[in-house]
Amino acid sequence: MDSSILIYTAVAISLVSVLVALIRFVKGPEKVDRIVAIDVISIIGITMILLLATLFKREIYIDVAIVYAILGFIGAIVISRFLKRGL
């Protein structure tokens, strides 16, 4: 009971940080700025999935977080290689 308040606080702070990173995603002057912003947003999403796993007490949600981490990593690498030398 005691720790659920702290978990809710952590979820709220992560939501605020998603919003702050979204400002850079909209504003960013270069394409690469947007890629970095989407990378940070996906990492914050991983953290929020982990926090949801602790809130609902389901272990299977960690697998979802692992798959999301793999997809974010592959996406960042593919987009940056595309920028560097084309498909």
Next chain:
Amino acid sequence: MGNIFELIGGVFLVFGSISLLIAAIGLYRMPDFYNRIQIGTKASTFGVLLTIIGIAFLFPGWIPKLLAMLLFVLFTNPISSHVIARAAYFTKVPLSDKTKVDKLQEVSEGHLKKVKTKE
């Protein structure tokens, strides 16, 4: 006894999300792309690490899966940051005005000269 562990885990979770907030604020306020990628990757990796430690305090039965997750994030996050920064440098994203040392420029220019003389 279990209550103390819950409290420690919750505090770790809050500090992890504060670190993510620091990453986002740095992403907003830094003057240059290279500073932005530096703080974005470092602080967000630290935030994920603190969150996973906190969950390991809350639920000790989940430690194997959390360890796999931690190793994956710890290895792949710097790699993706490195690839993005390299693509940015070679597509000529401008550096900040306060930059004084650019060692990669000398190295890459020398490399280009070598390639041209060979051809």
